[in-house]
Amino acid sequence: MLFCFIGLIGLSVSVMAEKLPLDSLYRVLDKEIERSPVYVSRHEARLRTLKNLFKEVVNDDEKYTVSMKIFREYKAYMTDSAILYLNKSIDLAEKMGNVEKVIESKSLLAFQCSTTGMYTESLDILASIPRNKLTKSLIPDYYIAYNHVYNELGYYSQDKPLKDIYRQKSEAYMDTLLHVLNPTTEDYLLKKESRLCNEKRPNEALKVNDLRLRNVLPGTHEYAIVTYYRSQIYVQMKNIEMTKYWLALSAITDIRLAIMDHASLWNLADLLNKEGDVQRSYDYIRFSWGATNHFNARIRRWATSGIVSMIDYSYQQISKKKNQSLLTFIIVVSLLSLLLFAVLVYVSNQRKKLALARNNLKKINDELQILNRQLKETNLNLDESNQQLSVVNDKLSVANHKLNESNRVKEEYIGRFLSLCSLYIDKMDGFRKMVNKKMKNNELTDLFQLTKSLDFRDKELDELYSNFDNAFLHLFPNFVNEFNALLNDENKILLQRNERMTTELRIFALIRLGIDDSSKIAEFLHYSVNTIYNYRARVKNGAIGNRDEFENRVKEIGLPKEG
Helix, strand or coil: CHHHHHCCCCCCCCCCCCCCCHHHHHHHHHHHHHCHHHHHHHHHHHHHHHHHHHHHCCCHHHHHHHHHHHHHHHCCCCHHHHHHHHHHHHHHHHHHCCHHHHHHHHHHHHHHHHHHCCHHHHHHHHHCCCHHHCCCCCHHHHHHHHHHHHHHHHHHCCCHHHHHHHHHHHHHHHHHHHHHCCCCCHHHHHHHHHHHHHCCCHHHHHHHHHHHHHCCCCCCHHHHHHHHHHHHHHHHCCCHHHHHHHHHHHHHHHHHCCCCCCCHHHHHHHHHHHHCCHHHHHHHHHHHHHHHHHHCCHHHHHHHHHHHHHHHHHHHHHHHHHHHHHHHHHHHHHHHHHHHHHHHHHHHHHHHHHHHHHHHHHHHHHHHHHHHHHHHHHHHHHHHHHHHHHHHHHHHHHHHHHHHHHHHHHHHHHHHHHHHHHHHHHHHHHHHHHHHHHHHCCCHHHHHHHHHCCHHHHHHHHHHHHHHHHHHHHHCCCHHHHHHCCECHHHCCCCCCCCCCCHHHHHHHHHHCCCCCHHHHHHHHCCCHHHHHHHHHHHHHCECCCHHHHHHHHHCCCCCCCC
């Protein structure tokens, strides 16, 4: 077990703070906006394939499945079509007499209606669902729909008493959901995060969002939703940079998935407008407004119209300033043209004085030649500096190689460390079971003989050294040859094929790994410190060259040579 801990010696963790790559994200977002027609075309192709399949399928159950797939493709793409295929799903489920599928479709339809601002229709649909027919699997979607419609009503309502009533109902359904949902599901974590945000507890909400973020794959609709909610947490924390960062990631994902129900992009456009980045803000809100119109949800258009107007006003003001600047520029150019004409007249009159200026020009040329010679000397000095810089770069390259080698060694031994820990746990558990069995069978004499013998310890040590030898020679396959190259012929250590390393080789293998303290080496190899010291001294006495530099040369085995 000691070797497991030795593998951890020298490991350290460093945390580097980096500036958020917002400029890079904006460039990616700009390119994705340009490629949006490609993504929309792909999405339309998937829809055509599903619609053709819907026409071909005869079985009502299969037709229902395809209809739900089409709905999910339309859900965040075009709300009218999403509602259309949900209604088709309801008709199919009613035709089959499948109550569960009817309730499933109606719950989703109620949610979709509330998303588009059809609140009355949403509540009517939910009221039509018989509560006594709700199974355990149907309850979450049913309450999620109720929670969503009242949350939307509470958010958009202009009447204060009604707003409070809607929010109370939304919170009541939120409480119910937190009791009926599985705490490990996305729906539960979303509701818990929303509750924490409503209670102004952003730090706790961020921890829940961390869990959600780990459970989704980048590039999915779920990832776009989670990152959007993450940006809203940073809004509460007043961290604008992080808000923009996660909004940009969410917007990029929306565009790549041809999602038209935008929230991230127009929120980002609003922030950029407030910061004065009007041109980028105008480009984003214009694209987002087009997507919102394609989604065709009147509540979304109403929610974004104020921001669109404000950004458009800012853009018009900038355009007006640009036009004023252009007019000023035209006036200045006209004045400069008149001035140029005057200068031409003046130059014409000065031609006669050119002969007198030639002498001065010759003097200037002489001075210029002197400056050219000085410049050449400066270039020579610069060449010398470049050569010195090249030497420094070579040394830096060697240092980087050493660092990479160190990281490789650490990674290898960490892997070995984890494997051995698991192995020893299994062995200890096996030994425990065997002892327990013998005690239960009253085989105390056998147990005493077993624990009295050193065979178990010797076997484990032998396996430990075997693992050490294999791991080390895997990292440094030429170690024995390079080590022998540092010794006189009569002191070389020759190993037969598949022979394990000797004690001397293990000592200097540990030194190569950076463990040069004799007491630690002795503890690992189960020798006395004095014995280790004698081994080291005896090997160094057979070294070629200065024996005091021998161990430093061992530490450089496997590294590139400088120069």
